Amino acid sequence: MSQETLDKIRSLFQQNNVPFKEFHHAPVRTSEEAAKIRGVDVKTGAKAMVLKVDEEFIMCVLSAAKRLDSNKIRNLLGAKKVRFANPEELLEKTGCEPGSVPPFGNLLSLPLYIDKSLLENEEINFNVGLVTDSMAISTKDYIKLVSEAKVGVEISE
Numbered sequence: 001m002s003q004e005t006l007d008k009i010r011s012l013f014q015q016n017n018v019p020f021k022e023f024h025h026a027p028v029r030t031s032e033e034a035a036k037i038r039g040v041d042v043k044t045g046a047k048a049m050v051l052k053v054d055e056e057f058i059m060c061v062l063s064a065a066k067r068l069d070s071n072k073i074r075n076l077l078g079a080k081k082v083r084f085a086n087p088e089e090l091l092e093k094t095g096c097e098p099g100s101v102p103p104f105g106n107l108l109s110l111p112l113y114i115d116k117s118l119l120e121n122e123e124i125n126f127n128v129g130l131v132t133d134s135m136a137i138s139t140k141d142y143i144k145l146v147s148e149a150k151v152g153v154e155i156s157e
Contacts, residue, residue, distance in 0.1 A: 002095045005129025008107050013137065016145060021136040028131055029099040031064030038125055038134060041065075046118055046126040046142070048103040050085040050093055050110065053077055057085060057093050059105035062115035066156035073155050076113070100127045104146060112149035115156045119143075 013020045028034040035042035045064025050057055053073065060068055070082045087098055094101050094108050103126050105112030118124060118139065125136045143151055 002100065002129030005095060005102060005107070006133055009102055009104060009128050009135065012104070012107065012145060013135075016141075018137055018141045018145065023134045023136070025132060025134070028127070028134075034125070034127065034134060035064065038136075040125055040136075043117075044121045044123060044125050044136075046103040046124040048101045048105075048126065050090055050101060051082055052085055052089065053079045053082050057089070057110055058113060059101075059103070059108065059110040060113045060115065060155055061103040061105075061118060062156045063117035063121065066115065066117045069155060069157045073113075076153060076155065096129050097131065100129055100131045102126055102128045103142070106146050106148060112146055113153050113155060114143075114146070114149050114151045116152045116154055117156050119152060 025037045028037055031045045031047050035045055043063045043065035046061050047064040048061050050059050074082050121139050123136055124139050124142055127134045
């Protein structure tokens with residue numbers, strides 16, 4: 001769906017001298033499918049979710065082995081309403097279809113919140129705007145690339 005997103009991510013990595021692995025594979029829709037096709041533990045997946053919090057959109061990233069806890073988001077942000085972006089909103093905000101959103105809110109002009117569960121991995125894997133393409137980088141490099149993010153928050157169950 002979004003070759004442009006893949007190109008932006010590849011460029012970000014190259015500009016910052018970040019080593020990465022790139023994978024082209026059969027289409028995947030879930031974190032479990034992605035982990036299986038990549039041959040990695042599901043917990044290394046960086047699950048990126050776009051949420052509408054009151055009237056604003058944000059991105060939350062957590063280990064693919066975890067589930068988002070909307071009550072923790074609500075409490076963290078002092079919000080009244082929290083819901084997942086619908087497919088139309090997701091496409092409008094990210095240019096991506098469900099299952100292909102990369103964990104780079106900074107590239108998509110979305111405030112970014114990273115759950116502490118993701119920090120337990122030495123390397124993370126994620127889709128890059130297409131359900132047929134993914135990448136892997138070190139978690140340390142990822143955190144450097146999203147320096148304005150709120151890192152290590154507790155937003156998973």
